[in-house]
Amino acid sequence: xxxxxxxxxxxxxxxxxxxxxxxxxxxxxxxxxxxxxxxxxxxxxxxxxxxxxxxxxxxxxxxxxxxxxxxxxxxxxxxxxxxxxxxxxxxxxxxxxxxxxxxxxxxxxxxxxxxxxxxxxxxxxxxxxxxxxxxxxxxxxxxxxxxxxxxxxxxxxxxxxxxxxxxxxxxxxxxxxxxxxxxxxxxxxxxxxxxxxxxxxxxxxxxxxxxxxxxxxxxxxx
Amino acid sequence: xxxxxxxxxxxxxxxxxxxxxxxxxxxxxxxxxxxxxxxxxxxxxxxxxxxxxxx
Amino acid sequence: xxxxxxxxxxxxxxxxxxxxxxxxxxxxxxxxxxxxxxxxxxxxxxxxxxxxxxxxxxxxxxxxxxxxxxxxxxxxxxxxxxxxxxxxxxxxxxxxxxxxxxxxxxxxxxxxxxxxxxxxxxxxxxxxxxxxxxxxxxxxxxxxxxxxxxxxxxxxxxxxxxxxxxxxxxxxxxxxxxxxxxxxxxxxxxxxxxxxxxxxxxxxxxxxxxxxxxxxxxxxxxxxxxxxxxxxxxxxxxxxxxxxxxxxx
Numbered sequence: 050x051x052x053x054x055x056x057x058x059x060x061x062x063x064x065x066x067x068x069x070x071x072x073x074x075x076x077x078x079x080x081x082x083x084x085x086x087x088x089x090x091x092x093x094x095x096x097x098x099x100x101x102x103x104x105x106x107x108x109x110x111x112x113x114x115x116x117x118x119x120x121x122x123x124x125x126x127x128x129x130x131x132x133x134x135x136x137x138x139x140x141x142x143x144x145x146x147x148x149x150x151x152x153x154x155x156x157x158x159x160x161x162x163x164x165x166x167x168x169x170x171x172x173x174x175x176x177x178x179x180x181x182x183x184x185x186x187x188x189x190x191x192x193x194x195x196x197x198x199x200x201x202x203x204x205x206x207x208x209x210x211x212x213x214x215x216x217x218x219x220x221x222x223x224x225x226x227x228x229x230x231x232x233x234x235x236x237x238x239x240x241x242x243x244x245x246x247x248x249x250x251x252x253x254x255x256x257x258x259x260x261x262x263x264x265x266x267x268x269x270x271x
Numbered sequence: 272x273x274x275x276x277x278x279x280x281x282x283x284x285x286x287x288x289x290x291x292x293x294x295x296x297x298x299x300x301x302x303x304x305x306x307x308x309x310x311x312x313x314x315x316x317x318x319x320x321x322x323x324x325x326x
Numbered sequence: 327x328x329x330x331x332x333x334x335x336x337x338x339x340x341x342x343x344x345x346x347x348x349x350x351x352x353x354x355x356x357x358x359x360x361x362x363x364x365x366x367x368x369x370x371x372x373x374x375x376x377x378x379x380x381x382x383x384x385x386x387x388x389x390x391x392x393x394x395x396x397x398x399x400x401x402x403x404x405x406x407x408x409x410x411x412x413x414x415x416x417x418x419x420x421x422x423x424x425x426x427x428x429x430x431x432x433x434x435x436x437x438x439x440x441x442x443x444x445x446x447x448x449x450x451x452x453x454x455x456x457x458x459x460x461x462x463x464x465x466x467x468x469x470x471x472x473x474x475x476x477x478x479x480x481x482x483x484x485x486x487x488x489x490x491x492x493x494x495x496x497x498x499x500x501x502x503x504x505x506x507x508x509x510x511x512x513x514x515x516x517x518x519x520x521x522x523x524x525x526x527x528x529x530x531x532x533x534x535x536x537x538x539x540x541x542x543x544x545x546x547x548x549x550x551x552x553x554x555x556x557x558x559x560x561x562x563x564x565x566x567x568x569x570x571x572x573x574x575x
Contacts, residue, residue, distance in 0.1 A: 181465070
């Protein structure tokens with residue numbers, strides 16, 4: 050059962066490695082957005098430390114949203130997706146594979162970059178650790194939920210903006226618990242409960258989101 | 272009467288809420304009616320043309 | 327039993343639902359006008375002044391019904407969406423489509439009236455309270471649904487894609503609500519008690535109930551009128567609409 054999953058991931062990773070510029074665009078967007086805030090707010094370290102969790106998280110959320118279109122668009126354009134839907138493998142499994150591959154190339158770089166950005170905001174080591182863990186749990190959930198929106202808007206004229214409108218409200222719980230975990234660590238309360246909620250959201254979206262995405266893909270390719 | 276509109280000092284807030292709600296709930300059916308008229312006119316128009324083409 | 331079943335499916339065709347929708351719409355319009363007129367009279371002349379909030383509390387007679395309707399309509403839309411996906415009926419998707427603008431309007435009105443109530447009571451137009459924030463997100467969900475609907479030209483794809491979005495949305499609404507509530511309790515600064523401690527008088531409750539039923543009838547009337555328009559717009563090239571074309575429609 051998991052063999053097709055492996056092959057899908059491997060295939061998508063190979064393709065992504067040939068188009069590395071996409072990965073860097075997302076990453077650079079993340080860095081720039083997060084770096085803009087001190088310029089808009091002012092350089093006081095106390096203020097920055099206070100708003101850091103929210104800003105890094107919102108930046109990661111926007112960056113991962115921008116990358117969503119890449120999950121299906123290329124395969125939709127050249128007809129590969131249509132062929133994939135005709136294979137006997139369950140579509141939700143294919144979707145899960147594509148989302149995992151997408152997260153590996155677009156989500157992981159964000160996670161790795163986040164401590165550096167946290168340092169810009171003078172976060173403590175402990176808070177930086179929580180930031181990394183929260184993004185590690187949160188960004189795959191964002192990719193899974195976002196894939197539903199990407200499948201629904203596949204091939205539409207105003208795809209990009211529409212995708213944002215559909216997906217951002219659904220991202221709110223992840224944002225609340227992700228930024229909350231870091232904030233709780235900063236204030237000394239400990240972020241364990243937030244992190245376990247994030248893990249719960251991740252598991253739930255891992256089970257449910259591929260089903261909805263598969264249904265949406267069938268509608269789009271019909 | 273003036274006292275009624277004054278609403279014990281809350282006039283702006285009470286009438287601001289009720290007024291805007293009334294405005295929306297009157298505007299929505301009106302807009303809907305013009306949308307309905309438009310499509311009905313169009314259908315009648317097409318039907319008329321068809322009758323003229325093949326009576 | 328079987329005859330009743332057939333009867334229901336008869337009305338799932340737009341052509342046979344079209345005249346029925348007109349009747350429902352007319353009856354609901356009458357009910358809505360009467361109930362809202364009575365409700366408004368009671369709001370201003372029967373319900374007594376609240377000893378704590380003065381006359382300002384009268385805003386709840388439109389605020390609470392609008393909030394309830396906005397939430398209820400979204401759930402009803404999701405119900406129609408599920409029906410449409412299971413039975414593959416066009417009418418279900420049209421019903422969801424017809425309800426959406428009214429639901430979005432009530433969500434907006436709920437925020438608007440809530441803000442006009444908040445200003446004198448809390449001193450600010452906007453507070454990041456859990457309920458207000460959730461209502462705002464609900465408005466975003468309505469707008470997303472309507473935007474997706476409008477962006478898809480093929481009606482069948484539009485029906486099913488927006489149905490999936492509605493189902494995803496309705497699963498997420500409780501999660502969003504509880505996460506926002508949790509977020510709100512953690513940031514103690516802006517906790518607001520919306521339930522007044524003073525017990526509501528019976529006439530106040532009755533007024534609110536009448537207004538809610540009036541809004542309910544209004545929503546049905548408007549949705550039925552809109553579904554008729556949607557049916558005409560989408561079925562304009564079918565023979566039954568053509569036949570209507572010459573006569574009264």
